[in-house]
Amino acid sequence: MNIKVRAGMMMFAIVAVFALISVRLFYVQVIQHGEYSRRARRFYTVVEQNVTPSRGRILDRNGIVLAENRHTYSVGINPGRAGVCGDLVSALSASLGKPRAEIRSLLSSGAGFRWLSRHAEPGDVEGLYSFRDSGIVLARENHRIYPQAPLASDIIGIVGTDNQGLGGIEHSFETYLRGIPQKRTMIRDARGRTVYLDVDETSPSRDDAEVYLTLDAGLQYIAEREIKEGLKRVRARGAMVIIQEPSSGKILAMASYPNYDNSFGVPENSDLLKIKPVTNIFEPGSTFKIFTAAGALQESLVEIEEQFDCEGGTYTVGGFPIRDFEPHDFLSFREVMLYSSNIGMAKTAERMGENILYKYARNFGFGNFTGIRLPGEPRGILRKPDRWSGTSLSRISFGQEIGVTAVQLACAISAVANGGILREPQIVEKVSVSGNVRRYESLAVRRVVSEETARKINDMLVDTVRYGSGVSASVKGYPVAGKTGTAQKFDPETFHYAKDKYVALFGGYFPADNPRLTIVVIFEEPEGPFRWGSYVAAPVFSNIARAAISYLDIAPTLPSELASR
């Protein structure tokens, strides 16, 4: 065999081997590419989804922060992985405020993982950032804080241990506030360390939501303060105040007692999480006469100056006596309202009949959801006429046998203030998420009565405050329209009205000629000798109105009173 043959054989062998390798390469790299690609991705990508986003903030209409977040860090260490290194010793010593010797002995111990510090301030752990790959663990913790607490705690709500909204706005706007967790695809190396991040563009994170409420922190403060002041004068089991802008339906303040402090964590009594002005049902008492009267006037069933026989204070309907607080023989319709005559209002209702009274009650928004964007709203209690008893018509006319919420009552009074148009209540002004702003508008639900009827009612309500039962609600320099109410509490256990349990109310608005604010004041189960709305609730209305006038700088509208302001 000569060299050429042998070299040729060798060359053939070499080429054959390279051909075999190339075929193998083609098979692995081209034919099996998909499978190996998936396998490779499995190896060095981790999708991390549990990066909890910061909850969105809650602010009042003027941008005052009502809920935000504070971040703290827990510092942990894996001494075996960290090793003893001068820089790390200094950084740990500085951030934990422990002597270097102690740190050094910990690092050299070679012990397993342990936490060194909980809830450290961000500024304190700054120096440890660069050691995160060498045995130092920094775990961020979100804390919800309520800078204005306990202001409006029930409305703002609170979050649970998993940062989920448990009440109020925190609950009803959970989808915005919780945000979307950042889904990060990370490339990691064989030692399990993250090499770089790949933010998954198909699911952008979101943690910058801002919910602006229609609440005005200043008015809210006034409302809460005046509830407390009122309770000093008359003790009560509970109290509620709503301040609403009638022209827009916006709720500017919504206060209640008792309340909890959301900065102290979730209250043991979960009933406190309820927003009572939204969830609690009570009988509106005489305040409901506003709506009976409006219906009757709208249907031209009564005249303002028409005389009503008030039967000397006692009138029996269906075997049950109706009594007036102040007995009268004859009163004009205007005076029926002014002196809050139950008998006069019952006779008005007799003219209206069940269906018309029911229609106006419904049209003013009772017995139905107002649509406020807060959790737990009931419809209230308003039975259909076919289920009314013989006494229902007269009793409903002055606010018994009907259950309303404070929000329903405020909206209905605002409808009168607003010239007869009922609007939805509004609690959220706008939600801003990553630069996108969603504005909420309060819808006009319907025209309930004509402007003329509304004006007639308005005049009657002004007289009621000026000369009648609501006189303690008056405010110097401003015409106030309003109506008192005192309802006996219905005891669901005995199925009778409780003898000594009342609800004292005042609902009204001002200035009557150009209404700026509707205010509803409700005291539940007031104690003491005087439990009427005129004594318990009306002065609180007046105090809130005066404070609001100065806070909002509302100009007086009664010319003759200008000088005395």
Added chain:
Amino acid sequence: MGKRRTKKYSHNIDIPLLTVVAALVVFGLVMVYSSSAVIAGERYHNAYFFAFRQVIWIMAGSVAMIAGIKIDYRKWAALSRPGFFVSIVLLAVVLFTPMGRSVGGAQRWLRLGPLGFQPSEMAKVVMVMYMASTLHRKYIKRREFNKKLLPPLLLLALAVFLVYRQPDFGTAMFMIIVTAGVFFIGGVKVSHIVTAVMALAPFLVIMLFARPYRRERIMTFLNPSMDIYGSGFQLFHSITALGSGGITGLGLGSGLHKLFYIPEVHTDFVFAVIGQELGFVGTFAVAVLFAVFAWRGMKIAVTQEEYLGRVIAAGLTFLIVAQAALNMAVVTGLFPTKGLPLPFLSFGGSSLFFNMFAAGVILNISASCRRD
């Protein structure tokens, strides 16, 4: 004077072969940087740590290659006997004296200041030239085994044994294969080669199963998915890296398997990184370059009139190309894992230096070929 000599050689040396070597070396530097930057940054806080050393070794290797080109190969052949003695001494020094440095459980490096030196790399190249000149002097005239051949074969056995004891079973085996290749191309009767290999066979089997990890590697080779975190780790990940590269790869520098998934990826597994970053296009190009290397080397060999030139040219070509083929076969899972670098491409100074020298010698031989 110097000008004329340069002219003479540069006109006659095989330009395609020189081009292939230059292309492999430059490409190797790029891939060494790409595959080692992360590891170097992590370990030495200097991403260029390995790339910089590779540059130094390329410069040293170029000097060796130029020396190989300029100095007549017959003089190198004459130096191969003392050279082989030196190699054996160095192998012994590495193994038995504190100057030897242990890396990853194997005693392969000789400490020379900051640089490491692998005597086994020197031994491989010198061995080819030594065997070629031995055949030239003692065998080829009569074409039969005689006593004169015994001392060189014993020396070879000693060298193989020392390498085996490092332990570097792969290189030891490879030295036997290369020697067989040199004998084959040198015209030794096939029956003599077969006899020699048969005589070695029992020892090979004993060596093969002397260490449990070798048996394991064989078993892993037969069933790669058996143990992806144990001995199949490198193989599993090298194939995953290759496969994920696809046709055109993830892009130079974008490979991810170099992130510590394959230990020492810039040395023996640089081919896997090429496969991931440049895809089938890249790996096939490397295979083609080595095939061209083989073609030019063999062509140079067969066009030699002198026996010595023929055998050295073919032997060195076989040494380099066989090592490349073996490395690629290991990385693609066609052959059990062996620690053999990919010539010119892998990081590693000794390998680069002696392979470039060997290429220089082949090019020197090419300058004295027949003109047909």
